[in-house]
Amino acid sequence: MxxxxxxxxxxxxxxxxxxxxxxxxxxxxSPVAAYRDTIDLNGRLSVNYQKDGKVESLTGNFDWNQRPGHVDVELASPLGQTLATIAVTPQAATLTQAGRAPVTASDIDALTQRTLGWPLPVSGLRDWLQGYAVDARGQRFAASPANNSVTTGDGWRLRFVEWQDANAAQPRPRVIHAERAAAGDIQDLAIRIVVNPAAN
Known part of the structure; x- marks a missing residue:
């Protein structure tokens, strides 16, 4: 040649x-959209777990209002009846259930397990709802459609299953699966989170 x-x-x-x-x-x-300290989101939750040898399941809606140094969460039944409200600050967390006195503790995740019967990982959701997490090595993780799973430092296995617009330059999560083998007396905990499009 x-x-x-x-x-x-x-x-x-x-x-x-x-x-x-x-x-x-x-x-x-295709990195996730930039993290925001101020967000207002709502969506749906489905929770499955085993406790005392029994399989438990529940579904509901949530409203999430996050500001610097403060998070307010409202949990409601599928029909819209408020089941619990949660207020979290750097100092403490307070959970109020319908017809019951408010309960306050320093650890919001332990508080939800004690009062709701299962742990709602509010501390982690600050990141997860926006596609972020802290991995098992303590490193900041930013999800994308091509890199959508991580195990967190406190043992949650996350998968960002669907995106609001996977073709966007900076997409936002729509469906998140969170699983944990054990949390106290809870086994095989699985939470499916569906986030509605953000209003802001």
Missing amino acids: PISRRLTLLAFAATLATLAGCATTSTNV
């Missing part, structure tokens, strides 16, 4: 390799 033709073919192959590399990069780089 003439040297000039060989060089032409090599240059062509190099160009293809470069283009292939660019294509691979573009399909994998």
Whole structure:
């Protein structure tokens, strides 16, 4: 083969390799939208777990209002009846159930397990609802459609299953699956979170 033709073919192959590399990069780089300290979200929850040898299931709706240093959560039945409200600050968390006196504790996750019977991971949801987490090595994790699963430092296995718009430059989570093998006397805990499109 003439040297000039060989060089032409090599240059062509190099160009293809470069283009292939660019294509691979573009399909994998789709970082989650930037984290916001102020968000208002709502959606649906479904929870399944085992306790004392029995399988328990429940579904409901949630409203999530987050501001710097403060989170308010309302849990409601599928028909819209308020079941519990949660207020979290850096100092303490307070959970109020319908017809009961408010209960306050320093650890919101332990508080929800004690009062609701299962742990609602409010501390983690601050990140998860926006596609972020802290992994088992203590590193900040930012999800994307191409990198959608992580195990957190406190043992939750997360999968960001669906996105509000997977083709957006910076998508936001729509469906999140959170699983944990054990949490106190709870086994095989699985929470499915469906986030409605954000209003802001």
